[in-house]
Amino acid sequence: MPVLRRGADLPTRADVVVVGAGITGAAVAHELARRGAHVVVLDGAARPGAGATGHSGGMVRAYDEDPAIAALALPSLAAYRDPARWASGRAPLRAVGAVTVADPARGAALRRAAARINDALRSSAHVVSGAAEAAGIHLAGGIALVEPEAGWVAPAEVTDDWLRQAVADGAAVHCAVRVRAVEDDGGRPAVVTDAGVIRAGAVVSAVGPWAAGPVRGLSPATLVRTRSIQVSIVERRPPAPPHATFVDLRTGRYAKPAGTDRTLIGMPHPVWDSPVDAPPDPAHVQATVSALAAHLPWLPAARILTTVRAADAYAPAPAGGAASGLLEGTGVPHVWSVRAWNGGGVKTAPEAGRRIADAVAAGALSPSV
Structure with missing residues (x-):
């Protein structure tokens, strides 16, 4: 360019x-x-x-708790799936699936959301309840909205x-x-x-x-205020299975594949007014690994390859x-x-x-x- x-x-x-x-x-x-x-x-x-x-993880899915965001996310996912929209001639979406974990009490709302997504995108979004895992993600007692056609892009x-x-x-x-x-x-x-x-x-x-x-x-x-984000890339070796992207709405924990043998992991790092280029927080790295082991049981044995800290903009x-x-x-x-x-x-x-x-x-x- x-x-x-x-x-x-x-x-x-x-x-x-x-x-x-x-x-x-x-x-x-x-x-x-x-x-x-x-x-x-x-x-x-x-x-x-x-x-x-x-520094963004690049996870994309149609579902969002905020209806205003969901109204943008749904057609955006359609755009990411469409190769005709891109100069490269290739759709940028890595369709590994997306799993949104929530409290079981949200089951009815998630089913309504899945129906809206499927009506708009002709996709196969569905809700998984009463199961131990979905798409390689352990649900840790939650219910999950699974979007098989979603995933991630390289921003x-x-x-x-x-x-x-x-x-x-x-x-x-x-x-x-x-x-x-x-x-x-x-x-x-x-x-x-x-x-x-x-x-x-x-x-x-x-x-x-x-x-x-x-x-x-x-x-x-x-x-506008900044809030710190911090993610780590870990090595995913057999027998660790492939998995979808996921976010747990109950805790804010998330993960996504970052290649065939890499996984990006993160969870909230609520440091407000944080510089965009602040140094990584080592204690948060270990806390993230421990917390996400409930969803990715193989994670504690994985090797941490790198950690990146940045910031997001927040405002009403x-x-x-x-x-x-x-x-x-x-x-x-x-x-x-x-x-x-x-x-x-x-x-x-x-x-x-x-x-x-x-x-x-x-x-x-x-x-x-």
């Missing part, structure tokens, strides 16, 4: 500037570019997807594909360019960077956890407004901030990107700058 470095022919005008080249910013840029907008994507890192996106791979499509449609991607401020320039935004100024019809900020300390003019109305969903609450104003005309996804950005990115692009195109692209 032609990624332009700092100071290399930065445009002075654009229909839309997208700040942040992670998975959500890439989705928005792709959707806007295919609608004919002249899009410029800016990111302070040396390459796209280098921040929170690159950096998805980001790259969308940006390739955006560039093919005329977008420009500039990494290693830091945005210093976004200012009101006669009713339209001016994006001040360390490589020049871009006057735009609109600006969309999709910076994830960096929204907790944004530059002037990109701050959303709702306070914006109430209404553009794209039904997907965007918030920042106080500068035609500048919006994408909502904090509370850890669900990958799962929602395809549909969120489409809806955000629709909203921005309707309000910002006519007249063009």
Whole structure:
């Protein structure tokens, strides 16, 4: 992908500037570019997807406890399954299945959810109760919604594909360019960077956890906080069986395959206002292994290969407004901030990107700058 470095022919005008080249910013840029907008994507890192996106586990499934998230996750799973949607010609979904473990009292709600998923996707989602395990995951006394057609994606791979499509449609991607401020320039935004100024019809900020300390003019109305996430990759050797992705709604524990002989494990690490690049917490690593042994009995004997700590952005969903609450104003005309996804950005990115692009195109692209 032609990624332009700092100071290399930065445009002075654009229909839309997208700040942040992670998975959500890439989705928005792709959707806007295919609608004919002249899009410029800016990111302070040396390459796209280098921040929170690159550290994400990438689990995708249609089910979510939050109906607003579920409404985005279901069509997003359909997009991840469809090879025609991708420049590579291959669907990025690794369809290893997804298991959502919950308290048995939630059985009726899970069955209704499975029916909705199957009606929309023609899939085979179903509820497992009274069983010891499902798809290689021990249920530890819970009930499970199983989505055999779900699984996981590689977020950096998805980001790259969308940006390739955006560039093919005329977008420009500039990494290693830091945005210093976004200012009101006669009713339209001016994006001040360390490589020049871009006057735009609109600006969309999709910076994830960096929204907790944004530059002037990109701050959303709702306070954004960061919460630590920490995951480890462990070696999975026979007789350890293959398994689906899973999350236990009772505890927040989760795991996913990370290759033929690797598994990613994690559980909540509720350290608020955590730096994005904080060092790993060794005590949490051991606590995660111990806790997840109830679901993956082979785990205590597995070798830990690496541990990564990052942060997610957390905030209440914006109430209404553009794209039904997907965007918030920042106080500068035609500048919006994408909502904090509370850890669900990958799962929602395809549909969120489409809806955000629709909203921005309707309000910002006519007249063009």
